[in-house]
Amino acid sequence: MTSVNNAPPEWERVLWRPQPFPDNYVPPSFLSALSKNPNVLPYRYWPLVLGACAISQNLSVVFIFLAVFTRLLDHTLDPRLLVALSTAGFIGGCLVWELMGHFESDAASSERRTCFSSSIQLNCANRSCSALGARTVKASLLVFLALIALAPILRTLTAPTSADSIWALATALFLVHAALADYTYSASPVQRERLTSVLSTNAAISATVVLASRLHNDLAVFALMLFSVEAFALFPVLRRCLQQMMPAPVQALVTGTLGLAALAAPLPGLCAAVLVSVTFGAPAALIWAQQYKHEIRGPWDAATPRGFEGDSGAT
Amino acid sequence: MISDFFHPDVGGVENHIYMLGASLIRRGHKVIVITHSHPPDRVGIRWLIPGLKVYHIPFPTLVSSATLPNFLTFLPYLRTIILRERITVIHSHASLSSLGHEGVLHAHLLGVRTVFTDHSLFGFADAASILTNKLLEGMLRNVDAAICVSHIGRENTVLRANLPPKSVYVIPNAIVADHFCPARSAPPTDTITIIVVSRLAHRKGVDLLVATAPRICAAFPNVRFVVGGDGPKMIDLLQMRETHFLQDRITLLGPVAHRDVPSVLQQGSIFMNTSLTESFGIAILEAACAGLHVVSTRVGGVPEILPEDMISFAAPTAEDVFRAMSEAIAHVARGDHDPHRAHERIRGFYDWTRVAKRTEVVYRAVLATPPYPLWTRIQRTMSLGLFVGPIYTIILIVDCLFFAFLEWWMPRENIDYVDVRWDATRFEKVAGHGNA
Structure with a gap:
């Protein structure tokens, strides 16, 4: 930084020596240590689109749920059919799950295994396939029965509330769900779920509960609740694992299928617009905004201290 | 000198103001310090040892001895003090001192020139830095010269406040x-x-x-x-x-x-x-x-x-x-x-007398340049930014109106002017051996 040269009076970046320069002399090295955007990673479009797929998948699920609800409401969908479909979906999901677990056990990556087991049975000590299967069946049966038992209560829980309030409340809760959901890519599966993602699931289930009061019979309420538990509690777990393991084409296929199914929702035009803008518009906007990134770093920034290597115990 | 940070608090800025003031007094200048009061005992006007007069303004403090930034309420006090002490240069210290900021904002109304000393380094990335940097930039649009305590501080201040590097001086601290x-x-x-x-x-x-x-x-x-x-x-x-x-x-x-x-x-x-x-x-x-x-x-x-x-x-x-x-x-x-x-x-x-001499050069340079007219000030303030610019301009204009009101309400003829100066020679005779 300092250059020592005795012969001609040369400006030095020191304060302890009086120098033959005025105090407001601007040296040629002024701001030479300044660096702009030193640790900025320029984004590329398609990886961003792939990342946005998680968001559009989640939104699609919300739209599909709304489609199912409106059809239940005007009796164009038989609740028994919905129950059957949900059960089939659940079994299908479990199969996909097991298959992925199988692939992964070949790779002998235990962390992924924890990811699978953590979804339905936390702390599953014995991770052999049969034990996992038995536990899954038991847990799902319990949920199934509990929902049947609760259906009459849920139907009348918010029945006295006026329809306007219900629509407004449900909209707000779904917005909360969409805003707080965990869209992170390849988060370490061992890591505990964050509070926001728990809140997000809760918001979606609460929205279902308030909407359920508009339905006409207990079976419909039960079918809706079952579907909602699958769509908002179980599907995100499956989605995250898919996201971690599956190549991009599968991702695109899943997003596309869900997106098409979402067009069954009321106001299909709006849904399509939202999905397209989230999947393709938002990444483009982010890349466009990158040009305005202007981060300044210099020697005045606080240094980051580093401890001894391999000495984490030093408090 | 104006700063929120002054004796009886201790710290680098406090000590700097005191030592610089004392050295300037020894060189024959008249120096007063304006800071906020420390109730119950540090209130009103006090004299510190080499004849440094300290005005304690009764403002409550917010955190770590900084007062609430309110832009206008300091003006009545400042106007009276500047007029009665016949001040020509306001030297404000520390970028987080709102009294200092206000002093710079009001100075042009009284025809007083301003110098600002920045004592700290700030980054650019976190939210607090972004806010304080904008505040600093708004204030330094009205300042005539800035002083930093190190070369790195100067580079930092030039970047933070968008100043031309020529108007920023480097004068280090000193020690006794x-x-x-x-x-x-x-x-x-x-x-x-x-x-x-x-x-x-x-x-x-x-x-x-x-x-x-x-x-x-x-x-x-x-x-x-x-x-x-x-x-x-x-x-x-x-x-x-x-x-x-x-x-x-x-x-x-x-x-x-x-x-x-x-x-x-x-x-x-x-x-x-x-x-x-x-x-x-x-x-x-x-x-x-x-x-x-x-x-x-x-x-x-x-x-x-x-x-x-x-x-x-x-x-x-x-x-x-x-x-x-x-x-x-x-x-x-x-x-x-x-x-x-x-x-x-x-x-x-390092020697405080040398620091005082170098600061004097800055004061003289500032006094030799013509002040910005009000219209230039408004234009410079407007150029701060899309949102901040108009806000600061409104503050500037309200400040001018408030000053006009004060001129009518407390006419200059009624102010009690200070004409007796501290007798340094007598003081030297009594206690001069204390400080070299």
Whole structure:
């Protein structure tokens, strides 16, 4: 930084020596240590689109749920059919799950295994396939029965509330769900779920509960609740694992299928617009905004201290 | 001089204002200080020793001695004080002092010129920095010249406040060498005492101290530590001392008053500074002046303040701090370090009279340039930004109207002017031997 040269009076970046320069002399090295955007990673479009797929998948699920609800409401969908479909979906999901677990056990990556087991049975000590299967069946049966038992209560829980309030409340809760959901890519599966993602699931289930009061019979309420538990509690777990393991084409296929199914929702035009803008518009906007990134770093920034290597115990 | 930070608080800025004021008075200027009051006893007007008059404005403080920024309420006080004391230059200190900011904002109404000294470094990335930088930029649009305490501080301020580099001066702090004398008897070379005097906060790099101290104690059985200061990281130091059973090797003094710092420094032979950011590092200078060998992290303005042969540098990693400390301990153990020679060298480097002379040059330069007319001020303020510009302009215009109202309400003829000056010669006769 300092250059020592005795012969001609040369400006030095020191304060302890009086120098033959005025105090407001601007040296040629002024701001030479300044660096702009030193640790900025320029984004590329398609990886961003792939990342946005998680968001559009989640939104699609919300739209599909709304489609199912409106059809239940005007009796164009038989609740028994919905129950059957949900059960089939659940079994299908479990199969996909097991298959992925199988692939992964070949790779002998235990962390992924924890990811699978953590979804339905936390702390599953014995991770052999049969034990996992038995536990899954038991847990799902319990949920199934509990929902049947609760259906009459849920139907009348918010029945006295006026329809306007219900629509407004449900909209707000779904917005909360969409805003707080965990869209992170390849988060370490061992890591505990964050509070926001728990809140997000809760918001979606609460929205279902308030909407359920508009339905006409207990079976419909039960079918809706079952579907909602699958769509908002179980599907995100499956989605995250898919996201971690599956190549991009599968991702695109899943997003596309869900997106098409979402067009069954009321106001299909709006849904399509939202999905397209989230999947393709938002990444483009982010890349466009990158040009305005202007981060300044210099020697005045606080240094980051580093401890001894391999000495984490030093408090 | 205007700042929120002044005696009876202690700190770098407080001391700087006092010393600069005292030196300017000795050079024949008239200096008054305006700060906020410290109820119950520091209120009204007080005189400090070399004839420095201090006005305490009754504003409540918010946090850490800063007053609430309110842009207008200071004007009535300031107008009266500036008029009755016949002030020509306002020198505002510290970028987080709202009194200082207001002083700069109002100065043009009274035909007074402004100088601002920035004492700290700020980053650009976090939300707090972004806000304070905008505040600073808004204020420095109206200032005539700025002073920074180090070259790095100048680069930082120029960037933060969008100033032309020519209008920013570098005038370092100074120290009173007589206050920091080495111990009479040379420190023993068989037991080496390492001194740390610092606020125990993250920015001061206490984590590095906590990581390296056990290693140093293990590697050199003849080394002991004396740590002065208090802060949120005190608990980490205590824990480290417990876990490594170093109670007899590491002495924690707790908070140390500024007047006791020299006696603490005299106990040791190496001063260790692990700051992560530092705009000037007056503590390092004080330690070097007291004859200690200094080991410091190479951050901020620290490399500028001492010649390379008086200070050892380390990168802000535990490994490198340990390396630098080992070398320094070997250096001192060999008896290569001469405290009295170091003291004499520092005495030649830094001197408040020289600082006062250099500041005078800035004042003269400012007084020689024409002030901005109001319309230019408004244009400069509008150019601050899409949202901030109009807000600041509205404040500026309301300020002008408020001033016009005050002119009518408290006419200048009714103000009680101060015409009697402090008699310095008489004072010298009575107590002149106290300060050199």
